Amino acid sequence: MSALSDRPGLGILFIIFGVTAISVNDMLIKLLSGAYPLHEIVAVRAGVGLVITLMLVQVEGGFRLLRTTTPMLHVARGLMVVLANMTFYAAFAVLSLAQVTALFFVAPLFITLLSIPFLGEKVGPLRIGAVLVGFLGVLVMQQPWKDELETSRAVLLLPVIAAFFYAVLQVMTRRLGLTTRASAMAVYLQATFLIVAFCFWLVAGDGRYADRVESDALRFLLRPWVWPDPRDLLVLLCLGTLSGFVGYALSSAYRLAAAATIAPFEYVGLPLAILWGWLIFGEWPGPSVWAGCALIVGAGLFVFLREQRRHAPAPGRRRLWGRR
Template identity: 85%
Template sequence: MNTLSDRPGLGILFICLGVAAISVNDMLIKLLSGGYPLHEIVAARACMGLVITLALVKVEGGWHLLRTETPVLHMLRGLLVVLANMTFYAAFAVLSLAQVTALFFVAPLFITLLSIPFLGEKVGPMRLGAVVVGFLGALVMQQPWKDDLEVSRVVLLLPVIAAFFYAMLQVLTRRLGLTTRASALAVYLQATFLVVAFGFWLVAGDGRYADSVESEALRFLLRPWVMPSGRDALVLLALGTLSGFVGYALSAAYRLAAAATIAPFEYVGLPLAILWGWLIFGEWPGANVWVGCALIVGAGLFVFLRERKKDSPAPGRRRLWGRR
């Protein structure tokens, strides 16, 4: 019997490819963050991504796949995507690529917690303890107890807030994956990005609010739109291509395997973020970031190993979401 949760190998492959594409996407957005507003970057990326995902819908079966009986849930999923992206990318204007990514990687821990009430998955005390250790790692990286922080505590929290919204998004994806193809889920995401980006353009596209804020994170959100140069236009085109692939890959991953199985493999993006930060921006993590990363990754791997042990074949055992 074909189920949504009986193909973990393919789900893991999709999540690894998707996270690798995300790391390149993040690096390119940080490159553009000094001269373009976030909503312009998002709009350009979503236009290209929408074309790609619509083509995938056609390949997977045709336009009828876009019909849905749960429009409210898809709207909620789109809102979560927007909130996760806005809070995550706003931090790029202030924090290093490695630090933002490392703090964001509490998302799999949030997913593990949220899978209990929303997916009915069993999470024992040892995995809950690992989740606590992971969040302690985030605190080590943030060091909120210091009086001489270089950035505000609110900015430090932005990637963690983004991680929570992202975790909600992926848990909801798991629910919607029962009846909706990955390509259709990706189309809904790109359409949401377009609607919100052009909404920002209507309200703040002329930069009328940019001079009234001091935070670089807010300036990144409120700068006026500008015509991209030739090189930057190619970067935006690359972002759109990556966005189309990422939306499909992540949606497919969480349709094909259990959330607690897939989530730890998102840590592939952490060493990639450190690599891009070092090669492109000359950034190297401090000791607190390395210690925090070790705690978060260690907690995530423990959760994964416990999940694999829990999912060992047993006579008469049924998986969650046993029917398509």
């Protein structure tokens, strides 16, 4: 593994910044979910994000960086992130911010497991055990032992499905990151969002299907386009700005460090989601969500500590600056 692709400290900084920006992004989308269709929000966000990522491409070396020898792999990666976003944000119309985020945090566990067969990364039995504890935390939050829930099982599964698509996306990022700059990968993602949002507008932009569905999650996807209120337009522009930097930050994180090292730091999003839910929406998690969060965060911290210990220098040897 080259020095460029094995810089865990920098990768961790990128993932923390990216997850914090995602948390703010999620809060803003939930704020807008009652008035605008998801594909309209995505279209504006992706348009602004594309401008920002193209600027980052220029900074990193120019438009020549957009040339690729693996176009289909980039297309597949773009579709994974679109599917992850659509299933994740559709749940916002029904579930609380903390609950959606908590259920989604099975993603780092999926990433750790997928890094074994697809990336050849070594994950020992103790870390595998920690991953299982994390899955138990997700199970506690979904409460499968209850016969009746306030929301349908299908809606509760949406964030978990999104987590799987996201995990596949990040494993693909790790593979592509050996030959493709983070800014170029971010451009491809924003372009994919724009294309998919445009297709949604062509098919359902007039809202013809919105009244035919009962689910609030589906209505969020199929609601007709409307001209944004000036105050909401500012929020949409903020979303686009965040989106441009999020794509770059996440791509950089998984280029610079092993997936099993980076993945646990995505748990920073859990307390942030609880904070926004409490401050903005007056939501407070129930006991099952708190218990699940404790299991997931505990599992993530254990995985991180094991990773740090594995890379620690042997006793009696000096660790040279910039070398592993």
